[in-house]
Amino acid sequence: MYQIDIMTLFDETVGDMMNESILGRAQERDFIRIEAHQIRDYTRNKQKQVDDYPYGGGRGAVMQADPLYQCWKHIVDTHGPGHTIYLSPAGKTFVQADAKRLKADYDHLILVCGHYEGIDERFIEGYVDEEISIGDFVLTGGELPAMVIADAVARLVPGVLPDAECFQDESHWNGLLEYPQYSRPEEWQGRRVPPILLSGHHANIAKWRRKQALLRTRLRRPDLYETLDLSSKQDQKLLRELEEERSRDGTASQ
Numbered sequence: 001m002y003q004i005d006i007m008t009l010f011d012e013t014v015g016d017m018m019n020e021s022i023l024g025r026a027q028e029r030d031f032i033r034i035e036a037h038q039i040r041d042y043t044r045n046k047q048k049q050v051d052d053y054p055y056g057g058g059r060g061a062v063m064q065a066d067p068l069y070q071c072w073k074h075i076v077d078t079h080g081p082g083h084t085i086y087l088s089p090a091g092k093t094f095v096q097a098d099a100k101r102l103k104a105d106y107d108h109l110i111l112v113c114g115h116y117e118g119i120d121e122r123f124i125e126g127y128v129d130e131e132i133s134i135g136d137f138v139l140t141g142g143e144l145p146a147m148v149i150a151d152a153v154a155r156l157v158p159g160v161l162p163d164a165e166c167f168q169d170e171s172h173w174n175g176l177l178e179y180p181q182y183s184r185p186e187e188w189q190g191r192r193v194p195p196i197l198l199s200g201h202h203a204n205i206a207k208w209r210r211k212q213a214l215l216r217t218r219l220r221r222p223d224l225y226e227t228l229d230l231s232s233k234q235d236q237k238l239l240r241e242l243e244e245e246r247s248r249d250g251t252a253s254q
């Protein structure tokens with residue numbers, strides 16, 4: 001079983017979110033276990049205070065090292081050592097390859113959610129293995145980032161999704177963005193589903209989807225597109241077809 005422990009000031013909210021839907025069912029079936037721990041429960045003062053003023057002055061408050069350590073120690077004593085990640089806007093930006101790596105290299109993650117101005121650096125030095133950011137912006141707390149990481153990693157654990165194709169076919173798995181998706185009805189508000197998807201011809205559908213994925217990636221994420229290996233005969237043929245379509249339709253966007 002893959003274990004994820006989340007150290008937070010909002011254990012009930014995080015617990016509720018992580019117990020919903022696919023991740024909830026995966027926990028009932030023992031493929032994963034996600035536990036939220038209230039850091040305040042590990043304080044040694046009556047007020048359950050977890051933060052104090054920053055040394056050196058300045059605005060705001062900093063989460064103190066000791067409650068974090070006591071909470072972390074309780075988790076390690078209960079579930080054994082875990083790869084410890086502090087969610088921080090100053091960390092390395094999380095991408096799908098990190099989700100794959102965290103799933104492949106560990107079976108126990110401990111995610112530390114900060115608040116206020118962040119957490120005491122000495123806890124990071126002593127107990128954090130890596131710092132991860134979910135993007136170049138600043139949120140009020142680490143809960144949403146922790147849930148992002150937990151969700152992205154958990155869905156790669158065997159049994160959580162029906163089969164590996166569910167995530168291997170998706171955006172970012174192989175450097176491509178996913179092709180467009182459609183469901184019933186065949187026509188909605190005058191917009192029709194591309195006829196090829198109704199043809200039942202699996203090879204042609206696969207070809208169309210690959211072409212759409214290439215096109216989307218080229219248009220929306222040229223940075224990803226540049227890194228793709230498109231040297232296979234099939235891809236070269238698709239690229240030629242895309243070029244022909246572009247000059248035939250005269251569409252600057254394709």
Ligand SMILES: C[S@@+](CC[C@H](N)C(=O)[O-])C[C@H]1O[C@@H](n2cnc3c(N)ncnc32)[C@H](O)[C@@H]1O
Binds near residue numbers: 090113118119136143
């Ligand atoms: C207001 S932020 C602290 C920002 C910090 N003073 C700084 O400038 O780097 C409070 C907490 O939210 C979380 N957080 C905010 N933005 C994040 C991001 N982009 N990725 C991951 N965690 C983030 C972190 O856990 C952080 O300790």
